[in-house]
Amino acid sequence: MFKSIEEQLKIIKRGVLEIVREEELVEKLKKSTNTQTPLRVKLGLDPTAPDIHIGNAIPIHKLRNFQELGHTAVLIIGDYTAMVGDPSGVNKTRPQLTQEDIDNNAKTYLDQIGKILDIEKTEIRYNSEWFKEMKFTDVITLTSKMTVARMMERDDFSKRYSSGVPISLHEFIYPLMQGYDSIMVKSDIEIGGTDQIFSLLVGRDLQRDAKMEPQTALTTPLLEGIDGNKKMSKSLGNYIGIYEEPKEVFGKTMRISDDLMRKYFELATDMAMEEIESTLDGHPREAKIVLGKAIVSRYYDNEAAGKAAEEFDRIFKEHKIPDDIPQIALPSNENGNHEIWIVKLLVDHGFASTNGEARRLITQGGVSIDNKKYTDPAQEISLQDDMVLKVGKRRFAKIVISQSG
């Protein structure tokens, strides 16, 4: 039923930063094989944003590895922890979400997670299940397990404290909640990003305190965003979402710095390490194309990946327009054209949010129609059917003049 311990370890350890403690993990795997009992592997996700990107997908893929090895994937949707907001790695208090936001996010999460995990075989738990039953006295008992000094050892808190950035009391509760989840689901292993290590270790302490065998903590690295220096995150806008269109995923991948490729290959694709190395030996541009395709096919398929790559070439190498661009429908005048102030055209169709921004784009030479640049923001233009508007380097739209109007 189970693969050998060595084979399992090889798969488990790919792209993993830290295992606390590895000897325990080996023991657990042995015991699991001997008793033919799958291990319970926990991953907690807080539905704080509606999207999953290839950075926060890394631990989900790790969970998938375990699932494929025959272990039990226990996915915790942290609908209660999301209300607290994980203080890990942030330098200010996270905004508290409303129940409605959380519910909506949880819904989209599950859709997206279906791209990675076998949902049928996944044990999905919401932590409101146990937290909403808690009495205040239970909360007191839980919080008594942690000291302020230990909390303040954490880099994120001590930094905030020493630079005078407020820390709210409820943020201290977060790791305890996460640890409590581990007790409730009786996890043998917990996966998390490296910024989660503190909470994962708290889980061990709490389990030990509850006379359980402490979970093995397994951390995955954080992936830098496409800007190349900050952690990939939704709020920084430097992410590649797994739900995004293949061409977007591919295009964004092409924009990452060459230095980041190795890390992206290792963490965001399923390619074998040897294959990755030989690919990286080639021309960086070719390697990046392989990377882009690999990421797309992970969430879609090879066909979509190939198409995305072709389209990319068509736009940026051959300088043609993409084959599938949004349309702008406009009514025609008696000559079959549409007269419009160029600034209004941009603002009305979402290429600029204000007239000022539209003027700026125009003045700076970022706007062209049928390859003709327009640099005068006062310009009145006469649009004809089938014209192509280009804003910046990669935003296009086709003008469609409807005869009816």
Next chain:
RNA sequence: GGGGAGGUACCCGAGUGGCCAAAGGGGACAGACUGUAAAUCUGUUGGCGUAGCCUUCGGAGGUUCGAAUCCUCCUCUCCCCA
């Protein structure tokens, strides 16, 4: 509870009566160069059909010809003492 320091644009942060739509940096956007690389360089970055006008400096009032700047109250944060 007492004392002190603060809240400035997307973020950080300068500005202590007019020269302030507010320095500088970051980010973002656009252009040049490229491999749509990255790095670099240049420009823009409150709104308005824009040589002008309108609305901004935690909130509400007030002083003044004139307020981000002075006063009052409210609110939030940090530090020290208890």
